Amino acid sequence: MSQAVEDNAPSKAEQADPKATDRLRSRPISDYLFFLILICLVPALLFSGYLLVRTNTVQQEGLQSIFQSNTRSIVQVVEQEVSGMLTTLRVLATDPTLQADNLEAFHDRGRRALIGRGMNLAVVGSDLRQVFNTRTDYGVQLPAASDPRTLRRALQDRTSAVSGVLFSETSLSWVFFVALPVNREGREPILLVLSRGADSLARAIEDGRLPAAWQVAIVDSTQTVLSSTDPSLAAGGSLPFTFKENFRQGITEVDMNGHSFQIIREGSALTQWSVVAWTPKATISAPIMRSIALLLIGGLTIGALAGFVAWLVAGRVTRSARRLSESARLLGAGQPVPQPPHPISEFAVVSTALSEAASNRSEAESEIRLLMREVAHRSKNQLTVINAMVGQTAKNAASVDEFVDSFRRRITGLARSTDLLLANAARGIDFRALVESQLEPFLPSDPERVRLLGPKVMVDAQASQTLGMAVHELATNASKYGALADEESRLEITWWRREGMLSLTWREYVKELHVSPDQERKGFGSVVLERMMGGTLDAQITRNLHENGIEWHFAIPLDRLRADGSEEQA
Numbered sequence: 001m002s003q004a005v006e007d008n009a010p011s012k013a014e015q016a017d018p019k020a021t022d023r024l025r026s027r028p029i030s031d032y033l034f035f036l037i038l039i040c041l042v043p044a045l046l047f048s049g050y051l052l053v054r055t056n057t058v059q060q061e062g063l064q065s066i067f068q069s070n071t072r073s074i075v076q077v078v079e080q081e082v083s084g085m086l087t088t089l090r091v092l093a094t095d096p097t098l099q100a101d102n103l104e105a106f107h108d109r110g111r112r113a114l115i116g117r118g119m120n121l122a123v124v125g126s127d128l129r130q131v132f133n134t135r136t137d138y139g140v141q142l143p144a145a146s147d148p149r150t151l152r153r154a155l156q157d158r159t160s161a162v163s164g165v166l167f168s169e170t171s172l173s174w175v176f177f178v179a180l181p182v183n184r185e186g187r188e189p190i191l192l193v194l195s196r197g198a199d200s201l202a203r204a205i206e207d208g209r210l211p212a213a214w215q216v217a218i219v220d221s222t223q224t225v226l227s228s229t230d231p232s233l234a235a236g237g238s239l240p241f242t243f244k245e246n247f248r249q250g251i252t253e254v255d256m257n258g259h260s261f262q263i264i265r266e267g268s269a270l271t272q273w274s275v276v277a278w279t280p281k282a283t284i285s286a287p288i289m290r291s292i293a294l295l296l297i298g299g300l301t302i303g304a305l306a307g308f309v310a311w312l313v314a315g316r317v318t319r320s321a322r323r324l325s326e327s328a329r330l331l332g333a334g335q336p337v338p339q340p341p342h343p344i345s346e347f348a349v350v351s352t353a354l355s356e357a358a359s360n361r362s363e364a365e366s367e368i369r370l371l372m373r374e375v376a377h378r379s380k381n382q383l384t385v386i387n388a389m390v391g392q393t394a395k396n397a398a399s400v401d402e403f404v405d406s407f408r409r410r411i412t413g414l415a416r417s418t419d420l421l422l423a424n425a426a427r428g429i430d431f432r433a434l435v436e437s438q439l440e441p442f443l444p445s446d447p448e449r450v451r452l453l454g455p456k457v458m459v460d461a462q463a464s465q466t467l468g469m470a471v472h473e474l475a476t477n478a479s480k481y482g483a484l485a486d487e488e489s490r491l492e493i494t495w496w497r498r499e500g501m502l503s504l505t506w507r508e509y510v511k512e513l514h515v516s517p518d519q520e521r522k523g524f525g526s527v528v529l530e531r532m533m534g535g536t537l538d539a540q541i542t543r544n545l546h547e548n549g550i551e552w553h554f555a556i557p558l559d560r561l562r563a564d565g566s567e568e569q570a
Contacts, residue, residue, distance in 0.1 A: 164220030174235035428458035454495035
């Protein structure tokens with residue numbers, strides 16, 4: 001106890017000079033602010049640097065996973081393209097002119113079938129020579145078929161085969177092909193070969209959506225380039241690096257021209273090709289290095305400025321704080337906040353922010369009121385539609401269970417349209433996606449029985465709900481009485497633009513028509529089609545009963561749909 005008392009007691013020098021004691025205990029506010037800045041800034045910089053490095057590591061791992069997934073998606077797009085070519089070959093292989101050995105007629109059929117598709121059909125005999133090629137007229141003398149190794153493998157294995165990239169003497173360009181052997185009774189087997197320009201795979205790379213710093217290439221089994229985003233790598237070229245023997249798939253690093261590169265490779269089992277993406281490691285590490293440098297420079301700058309300002313404005317802090325307190329009180333009261341002059345720039349910035357916040361608050365309140373009115377308007381529209389559903393469903397329901405079932409299905413259809421609206425509110429809803437979402441619960445096991453054909457048309461929110469309910473009711477009737485009620489009928493939905501109108505045709509083909517020509521049902525479906533399509537969208541509606549099914553035709557003004565989609569064929 002005595003030792004503690006002695007430690008706390010003032011020294012003899014302090015007792016002799018009381019002013020010295022005051023100097024030891026009292027410091028200028030600038031000193032305290034400076035020490036406070038050091039205490040707060042240094043640990044904050046160290047911890048921020050650690051978090052920055054850690055976050056960058058986790059982010060890089062996540063980005064690598066995303067890039068690898070994007071590369072895998074490119075492989076899937078390529079495989080879809082090749083699978084589509086195989087499907088085309090299988091369809092052509094069933095052509096009667098081919099089975100009848102009428103190759104000239106088959107040449108004409110194949111040429112017409114491939115118009116506008118960027119592909120050419122060739123028939124190759126068992127001697128691996130071209131019989132004909134749709135790129136040239138029938139009977140023209142053709143050179144020997146390219147890549148005999150792939151063709152021979154297809155004949156021997158009696159299965160389809162995909163070539164690598166090769167230079168075609170017929171088209172004088174780099175191409176690849178898919179070969180399908182065809183057996184004909186009493187004759188030697190032949191090969192149907194569907195070729196396509198290697199540059200047509202550029203769209204598959206674009207769909208991968210890799211960052212601009214990454215280069216992507218599609219290469220065959222010999223690592224020869226089919227298509228690439230690198231301007232220096234044309235079709236038929238070679239990659240500027242080589243892989244390790246055991247690197248078939250995944251992420252690795254290689255050194256090239258004194259630089260380290262990160263490489264992602266994904267292989268295709270269908271084509272035996274690979275999609276390769278690469279970028280310099282410096283590009284990947286550059287953001288973290290810049291962030292660390294900015295963190296250090298910013299920290300040192302802020303520390304120096306803060307120390308200077310702390311020494312300069314210590315005597316004026318209280319007055320500025322009082323002014324800011326008054327500004328905050330005015331902001332809380334919802335009154336305009338003036339901008340009095342402040343000797344300290346930080347306080348001036350806060351004062352400006354408070355003044356802008358007061359102005360923004362007034363604008364935000366106006367926007368909120370506007371949004372609330374819009375929400376109320378949308379809610380009333382939905383309630384009006386639901387009210388019509390309840391009334392019409394109850395009017396045509398024979399029992400409570402039937403009412404519940406019908407009403408539930410119609411609410412579900414309305415919900416699907418609403419989901420599309422929420423997902424695409426800013427740019428509108430694709431009409432084809434709207435039709436597909438409503439048909440989904442009714443689709444048969446054989447997708448070929450339902451066919452949708454038409455250009456891309458964008459529909460606004462209000463029109464999408466009306467169209468969605470109309471398609472839902474047509475599909476419901478088709479599942480009960482028409483093309484979706486059995487396993488043999490089929491449904492065709494086509495639409496096109498003409499003279500400011502969207503023409504839509506719903507055509508059902510059935511063996512037996514379940515609705516007689518004089519039977520007119522006025523259920524909820526008729527209300528949707530006649531009142532909402534006709535009244536809301538000003539649609540002209542025509543209903544025709546054929547011996548083999550029913551046909552609905554709608555002519556809708558495009559300005560009622562606010563369509564701005566492209567004319568690409570679906």
